[in-house]
Amino acid sequence: MPSYTAPVADTRYVLEEVLGIERYSNLPGFENATPDLIEAILTEGGRFASEVLAPLNRVGDEEGCTRHPDGSVTTPKGFKEAYDQFVAGGWTTLSGPEEYGGQGLPMVVATAVSEYLLSANQAFEMYNGLTQGAIASILVKGSDEQKRTYVPNMVSGKWTGTMNLTEPHCGTDLGLLKTKAEPQADGSYKITGTKIFISSGEHDLAENIIHLVLAKATGAPDNVKGISLFIVPKYLVNEDGSLGPRNGVVCGSIEEKMGIHGNSTCLLNYDEAKGWLVGEPEKGLAAMFIMMNAARLGVGVQGLAQGEVAYQNAVIYAKDRRQGRALRPEEREADAKADTIIHHPDVRRMLMEAKSFNESARALVLWGALQVDIGRKAQTEEEREAANDLLGLLTPVIKGYLTDKGFEAAVNAQQIYGGHGYIREWGMEQFVRDARIAQIYEGTNGIQALDLVGRKLGANGGRAVQAFFKIVGEEAAAGKGDEQTAALAAALERANNDLQTATLWLMQNGLANPNNAGAAAYPYMNLMGVVCLGLMWLRMAKASAAALGNGTDNADFHRNKLATARFFADRIMPESNAHRRKIEAGAESIMALPAEAF
Numbered sequence: 269m270p271s272y273t274a275p276v277a278d279t280r281y282v283l284e285e286v287l288g289i290e291r292y293s294n295l296p297g298f299e300n301a302t303p304d305l306i307e308a309i310l311t312e313g314g315r316f317a318s319e320v321l322a323p324l325n326r327v328g329d330e331e332g333c334t335r336h337p338d339g340s341v342t343t344p345k346g347f348k349e350a351y352d353q354f355v356a357g358g359w360t361t362l363s364g365p366e367e368y369g370g371q372g373l374p375m376v377v378a379t380a381v382s383e384y385l386l387s388a389n390q391a392f393e394m395y396n397g398l399t400q401g402a403i404a405s406i407l408v409k410g411s412d413e414q415k416r417t418y419v420p421n422m423v424s425g426k427w428t429g430t431m432n433l434t435e436p437h438c439g440t441d442l443g444l445l446k447t448k449a450e451p452q453a454d455g456s457y458k459i460t461g462t463k464i465f466i467s468s469g470e471h472d473l474a475e476n477i478i479h480l481v482l483a484k485a486t487g488a489p490d491n492v493k494g495i496s497l498f499i500v501p502k503y504l505v506n507e508d509g510s511l512g513p514r515n516g517v518v519c520g521s522i523e524e525k526m527g528i529h530g531n532s533t534c535l536l537n538y539d540e541a542k543g544w545l546v547g548e549p550e551k552g553l554a555a556m557f558i559m560m561n562a563a564r565l566g567v568g569v570q571g572l573a574q575g576e577v578a579y580q581n582a583v584i585y586a587k588d589r590r591q592g593r594a595l596r597p598e599e600r601e602a603d604a605k606a607d608t609i610i611h612h613p614d615v616r617r618m619l620m621e622a623k624s625f626n627e628s629a630r631a632l633v634l635w636g637a638l639q640v641d642i643g644r645k646a647q648t649e650e651e652r653e654a655a656n657d658l659l660g661l662l663t664p665v666i667k668g669y670l671t672d673k674g675f676e677a678a679v680n681a682q683q684i685y686g687g688h689g690y691i692r693e694w695g696m697e698q699f700v701r702d703a704r705i706a707q708i709y710e711g712t713n714g715i716q717a718l719d720l721v722g723r724k725l726g727a728n729g730g731r732a733v734q735a736f737f738k739i740v741g742e743e744a745a746a747g748k749g750d751e752q753t754a755a756l757a758a759a760l761e762r763a764n765n766d767l768q769t770a771t772l773w774l775m776q777n778g779l780a781n782p783n784n785a786g787a788a789a790y791p792y793m794n795l796m797g798v799v800c801l802g803l804m805w806l807r808m809a810k811a812s813a814a815a816l817g818n819g820t821d822n823a824d825f826h827r828n829k830l831a832t833a834r835f836f837a838d839r840i841m842p843e844s845n846a847h848r849r850k851i852e853a854g855a856e857s858i859m860a861l862p863a864e865a866f
Contacts, residue, residue: 270581270695272322275385275630277825281464282631283380285811286804292751295645296374297363297852304851305343306377307423308621309858313381316357317388320350325389328530329698332522335472335772339518341470341532348391351425351473354813359385360425362394364403367613368770375644379569379637384467386573390702391530395428395468397566402480404430407495408545409547409555417505418478428474431462431559432500432536440715442553443492446485447538449545458540459483465709469534470502470519476511477502480535480559482552489550497552498543516541527701561663563710565636568666571674572629574703578681578696579622585685586610609684613674617839619766623671624805624836627829631804633670636662657732662800669797671706678703717789720796721774733771740764740803747806752830759837760802763844765836767799770851777854795847802841809833 283289284303292298324346331344343351354360363378364370378400385393401420406414421427438444447461459481463469470477479500488494504512516539523533544683547555586609594600594611601607639662642655680694682689689696707713723735741764747757770792777783812826812833820826 269326270322270577270699272318272388272577272586273578274310274317274387275576276307276310276314276720278627278630279310279380279383279634281811281825282634282649282808283376284370285815286631286807287376288373289376289638292374292638292641295641295649296780297641297645299376300372301374301377302781303364309377312357313359314357317384320353321385321388323403324350324392324530326695328391328699329527329702330390330529335470335519335533337521339470340522341519341534342472342473342528343857344576346532348473348766350613351620357813360399361423363400364423365407365419368423370423374638375640376634376637379565379633381635383568383569383573386570387577388571388588389530390570391528395471395473395572396425396526398431398468399429400753401431401549401566402478403561404495405480405555405559406546408500408558412647414499414546417509417546418501421476422478426474427476427478428469428471429478429480429562430466431556432466432469432479433463433556433560435462436464440711441497442482443490445482445484445495447481447484448628449485449496449543450540451500452542453488455544457483457485457498457543457545459498459517459538459543460540461538463536463538466534466536467531467709469532469536471532474826475503476505479828480556482556483537483543485545485549487492492553494550495552497546499546500538500541500543504542519757521565526704527698529703542793543624547678551731557700560710561611564663564667564716565633565640567706567710568629568670569633569687570634570704571671572626573674573704574699575622575674575677575681576626578678578699578703579619580683581696582611582622582684583619585688586615586796589685592684600722605771606791615684618684620641620832620835621839622677622680624840625677626831627674627808627832628801628804628836631808632662632800633665633666634803645679646799654735657728657735660727661732661736662715664720664724665796665800667710668707668720668793669712669800670744671703672713672794673797675700675703675707713793714790717793718786720793721778721785721789723773729819737764737768740799743803743806745811750810750813752816753806753809753833756802756809756833756837759786759841760799760806763795763802763841766844766848767795769850770795773852781861782857783855786853786855787858791847795844795851796861798841798844798847804834805833805836812864 326345334342361370362373363375366372384492399422435445449457449459451457481498481500482495484494486495504515518537520535520537589609590606591609594607599611639655639659643652646652678699682700687694688694744757744761747753808829812829815826
């Protein structure tokens with residue numbers, strides 16, 4: 269049976285020593301986020317994840333969810349009791365607005381806890397994770413009445429939320445959707461259509477489920493410009509806040525999936541279900557993108573989370589499993605017939621790739637979450653604009669690059685187990701299966717790359733990417749002046765130069781031939797991912813070098829950070845040049861064959 273221990277010490281290191289969270293104590297919500305409180309939240313959240321949720325991960329995988337003849341769904345054994353504990357502990361309220369019953373803590377703290385929950389039991393966490401995105405959409409685009417009606421119970425965990433985009437015939441191309449919204453005299457709409465792949469779409473965990481549904485109102489353009497967003501509750505809500513009759517939405521089936529079996533991924537049929545417009549008519553995508561962007565950041569954390577839990581178990585196995593002899597005689601255990609496989613360089617390669625990814629990915633997602641807080645709460649418009657620019661640029665990288673690399677880390681962890689990794693009882697194959705979905709939903713990683721190249725680079729005249737180049741360039745130049753960080757800083761500088769050169773190539777060649785931009789998008793996302801994680805490693809190396817210079821009591825921790833930073837500089841950062849060369853190869857060889865040749 270796999271195990272999981274929340275990396276609380278590493279999270280605190282990133283928050284306190286790398287991001288310097290105390291510097292933001294002047295922002296709303298941060299004044300209460302003292303080091304002692306953060307430590308208590310992380311410790312208790314980690315304990316809940318490891319002691320309550322992790323033991324249910326295999327249960328959820330083996331049992332799955334059950335749909336009953338009336339369309340109701342029950343979750344796996346133990347999920348309801350765990351959810352009740354989760355709600356009673358106030359975990360759903362961490363970053364919720366205080367005026368709606370939340371604790372008002374920074375998003376960066378809630379994101380740290382979500383990593384632990386996802387590592388322990390991704391399928392379980394998704395019931396709450398999607399709710400947080402739905403809350404965000406309603407808070408920004410909903411009416412005051414909608415906020416009062418729905419948000420308090422969603423913040424408390426009494427109700428959950430979903431997002432309904434995909435239909436059988438349309439995924440990314442939402443202009444093709446057929447779900448209709450017929451206006452009614454009382455201001456509501458009758459929603460009719462079918463939605464598929466709806467995570468947490470029907471279950472027994474909460475009293476009510478608040479669906480956010482994309483549909484086209486009667487008379488709206490039959491394309492992407494005609495889409496509106498609607499609130500459609502599972503149970504209608506009376507004026508006094510009590511639950512009324514069941515609405516016209518029912519689970520037609522549960523999808524048979526590769527992984528995350530403990531989450532009820534549903535086909536939902538809407539049959540004149542009563543719904544209410546959120547925001548302006550025909551502005552539904554803008555409203556839904558608030559939830560989607562939150563979800564994309566959350567999915568990036570899923571990549572990290574599965575990479576972390578798989579890595580932890582691979583380390584345990586590598587320290588115990590004996591096969592072959594260490595290559596260096598002095599490293600061989602004299603009285604043993606074989607040495608533990610952690611002595612073998614190729615096993616170390618896989619462990620170090622996972623370790624260096626996990627630790628820098630953790631820093632990146634927390635830095636991204638901090639931008640959410642700054643973008644919402646900073647005192648000046650200039651600070652808010654800069655944070656939102658950076659967040660917009662980072663989001664497709666966090667979602668796309670981190671889920672690809674998290675899956676790769678899970679696969680390598682499985683590989684370390686050899687044949688045992690392929691056997692269900694060891695649990696590694698579940699991590700691989702659960703990690704795989706993160707590369708697909710909330711926009712496939714190819715779509716994330718197109719979003720980065722097609723929208724984010726040129727937004728506001730390239731303001732965000734130019735600011736990013738400046739951040740990386742200045743920090744790399746400063747790092748070169750310190751012996752402890754000089755080699756890493758030089759590697760980051762080279763990678764940043766590759767990224768800037770590739771960006772210039774795109775400007776010169778992407779507009780002339782759009783296929784060049786399309787062919788370059790994925791390697792460009794990977795190139796930016798390498799630079800982002802390299803920047804995180806430079807910041808961590810700087811923090812750890814300073815700690816060692818100040819006589820820290822935790823010298824081994826910081827020396828290990830510096831050693832891992834060197835590994836990343838030596839073994840991962842050189843990939844930037846290969847990505848740049850792929851970009852500069854253009855689209856010709858990719859598009860050379862006629863479609864009939866495949």
